[in-house]
Each structure stands twice: as structure tokens, then as C-alpha cells.
Amino acid sequence: xxxxxxxxxxxxxxxxxxxxxxxxxxxxxxxxxxxxxxxxxxxxxxxxxxxxxxxxxxxxxxxxxxxxxxxxxxxxxxxxxxxxxxxxxxxxxxxxxxxxxxxxxxxxxxxx
Amino acid sequence: xxxxxxxxxxxxxxxxxxxxxxxxxxxxxxxxxxxxxxxxxxxxxxxxxxxxxxxxxxxxxxxxxxxxxxxxxxxxxxxxxxxxxxxxxxxxxxxxxxxxxxxxxxxxxxx
Numbered sequence: 001x002x003x004x005x006x007x008x009x010x011x012x013x014x015x016x017x018x019x020x021x022x023x024x025x026x027x028x029x030x031x032x033x034x035x036x037x038x039x040x041x042x043x044x045x046x047x048x049x050x051x052x053x054x055x056x057x058x059x060x061x062x063x064x065x066x067x068x069x070x071x072x073x074x075x076x077x078x079x080x081x082x083x084x085x086x087x088x089x090x091x092x093x094x095x096x097x098x099x100x101x102x103x104x105x106x107x108x109x110x111x112x
Numbered sequence: 113x114x115x116x117x118x119x120x121x122x123x124x125x126x127x128x129x130x131x132x133x134x135x136x137x138x139x140x141x142x143x144x145x146x147x148x149x150x151x152x153x154x155x156x157x158x159x160x161x162x163x164x165x166x167x168x169x170x171x172x173x174x175x176x177x178x179x180x181x182x183x184x185x186x187x188x189x190x191x192x193x194x195x196x197x198x199x200x201x202x203x204x205x206x207x208x209x210x211x212x213x214x215x216x217x218x219x220x221x222x223x
Contacts, residue, residue: 031209033211040215041215042200042213042214042215042216043156043200043202043213044213045210045211045212048209048210050209058210090155090156094209098143098144098204098205098208098209098210098211099144099161099204100146100158100161101146101158101202101211102158103148103155103156103158104155105154105155106154106155
């Protein structure tokens with residue numbers, strides 16, 4: 001299995017609070033991605049990174065920000081969580097784009 | 113808006129049969145195509161990838177790509193109950209390092 005961990009694995013938070021999810025990889029892969037998965041929508045890209053400090057938006061980036069200060073870590077921040085951000089969040093990595101992509105175990109986030 | 117489309121299913125097949133899963137994509141410039149298996153409550157697991165027209169076989173799995181028809185398929189031979197899962201098709205977006213996913217086909221293999 002690709003060496004990808006996500007933390008926390010589960011989180012319940014209240015509307016309006018900031019939340020940060022962490023993705024950590026031990027594969028030294030250049031590309032890292034954050035997706036959310038919701039019933040009926042499949043996997044949708046939030047943000048991705050193509051190197052340290054290099055990030056770009058995906059199709060559902062509103063309300064989210066990211067940072068990557070080290071190759072191994074990619075952080076996703078919800079500045080002010082809303083109920084519409086209740087979802088399962090997956091991190092993924094790829095050595096070279098756009099080739100094989102491997103997923104982390106996911107974080108289930110509930111915003112009440 | 114670029115899309116990857118899959119029939120949501122469920123696709124039910126008897127144990128030992130061939131399961132055929134299909135996917136179409138709209139981005140004619142897509143170069144890389146992937147099949148993921150996702151069990152309920154788990155993360156997607158990469159099972160096949162294909163970059164060239166034709167067939168690619170790996171064990172019980174065969175991926176087929178037809179770029180002219182913008183069509184990707186996955187065949188699972190000798191289907192087992194453990195193959196019951198949702199199968200996600202994905203394609204790279206041309207000129208980017210991004211991917212687009214279909215919503216998945218649920219496969220049920222009946223013992």
C-alpha cells in the first residue's frame with residue numbers, strides 16, 4: 001500500500017469553526033490532491049499541489065484553502081466550516097502527473 | 113464541463129461469470145485512464161490503468177481502451193463475491209495534472 005496517512009480519521013465540528021485536515025505521505029511523490037466524496041457526486045477535486053508551495057484549485061475549491069510547506073505534508077483547511085462541507089475527504093498522491101494516483105484512508109467530517 | 117460517465121448499477125452477475133463495466137469520457141485529449149475499486153466505507157483502490165488503445169490484462173482483470181469512441185471498459189473474469197464493490201472510472205484531464213472521476217458502478221456478485 002502507498003504510504004499515505006490522513007488525520008484525523010473522523011471529526012465532528014460545529015458550523016463556523018475552522019478545521020484542518022492533514023495528509024502525510026512517505027513516498028516522496030511530487031503531486032498531492034484533496035478530494036471530497038458525496039453520494040451522487042462521486043469524487044470531486046478540491047485542490048492539488050504539484051510541488052512544495054505550488055498549489056492550484058480544483059472544481060470545488062470555494063471555502064477551502066491548502067498549504068504544502070514540505071514534500072510529505074499537504075494540509076486542507078476549512079476556514080469556517082458549513083454543513084455543506086460534511087463529507088468524506090480523501091487525499092491522493094501521484095509520482096508523476098497524470099499517471100497512477102493512490103488514495104489515503106479518508107477523513108469523515110461532520111459539520112453540525 | 114469535462115465528464116466521465118458510468119452506469120450506476122447495480123450490475124448483478126453470478127459467481128464465476130464475467131462482469132463487464134463500462135465508462136465513457138468527454139475529454140478527447142485524455143491520455144490516462146484508471147479503474148478503482150471501492151468497498152463501502154473504504155478508500156478507492158487502484159486496480160488497473162491503461163494509456164494505449166487496446167487491451168491490458170492483469171490476472172482476472174482486463175482493461176480495454178478505445179480512444180476513437182472515447183470508451184473504457186473493465187472486464188472481471190471468474191467473478192467472486194469479494195469483487196462486490198463500487199468501481200470508479202477516472203480519466204486524466206488534458207493539459208493538466210488533474211483527474212476526473214465517474215460516479216461509479218456498483219457490482220454485486222451473487223454466490
